[in-house]
Amino acid sequence: EIVMTQSPATLSVSPGERVTLSCRASQSVTSNLAWYQQKPGQAPRLLIYAASTRATGIPVRFSGSGSGTDFTLTISSLQSEDFAVYYCQHYNNWPLADRSFGPGTKVDIK
Amino acid sequence: QVQLQESGPGLVKPSETLALTCTVSRYSISSGSYSWSWIRQPAGKGLEWIGHIYASGKSNSNPSLESRVTISLDTSKNQFSLNLRSVTAADSAVYYCAREGYYDHLTGILYDAFEIWGQGTVVTVSS
Numbered sequence: 218e219i220v221m222t223q224s225p226a227t228l229s230v231s232p233g234e235r236v237t238l239s240c241r242a243s244q245s246v247t248s249n250l251a252w253y254q255q256k257p258g259q260a261p262r263l264l265i266y267a268a269s270t271r272a273t274g275i276p277v278r279f280s281g282s283g284s285g286t287d288f289t290l291t292i293s294s295l296q297s298e299d300f301a302v303y304y305c306q307h308y309n310n311w312p313l314a315d316r317s318f319g320p321g322t323k324v325d326i327k
Numbered sequence: 328q329v330q331l332q333e334s335g336p337g338l339v340k341p342s343e344t345l346a347l348t349c350t351v352s353r354y355s356i357s358s359g360s361y362s363w364s365w366i367r368q369p370a371g372k373g374l375e376w377i378g379h380i381y382a383s384g385k386s387n388s389n390p391s392l393e394s395r396v397t398i399s400l401d402t403s404k405n406q407f408s409l410n411l412r413s414v415t416a417a418d419s420a421v422y423y424c425a426r427e428g429y430y431d432h433l434t435g436i437l438y439d440a441f442e443i444w445g446q447g448t449v450v451t452v453s454s
Binding site for chain 2 (some may be wrong): 253261262263266270272304306308310314317319321
């Protein structure tokens, strides 16, 4: 089973700042990685798939990068609506279908 | 717009079976290459994938839950269901159903990310 880790656990940021969140897989997931945003009381929202492609309707300030075991989600200029918890998730299908999420990074107001 | 809605009891007794249903609207679960997933989130904690089922009926589960999980389809009602046996307080969580699969129109590839989610349903395990 692939284990996902994220750092930092919490990030205190001011609006307008650039934010970089990290995600690491215990073994290579190639580019089979997604990022989600979750606000309190809401279901997660898909931001990025295939490690670096924005889902439909996601603002260009969100970008993803990485492959193999190390991945990054960058928010170029944090907006007030971006304060939330961010999760990475891998989706490998070999040898068996396996999906797991990282523990999340909470981005809160400084 | 495709919608998913979870339903089921909000309170389950320890050692009993948690049974939830996800009703899918505006898309036939028996068509296409999407899979249909269950994901849970204990209060204040992170997300845990429980398992999924394809339109073919083939299912896969999280190894940590596999011995207690059954996921099934009811195509006549356009629903899929989760049964989690022998529950304990550790199974208390918000349970989400989700459609797994994001179709990229530029590449024609279906990526196994969770694009569409239900609103979630709270399940508490307590006597």
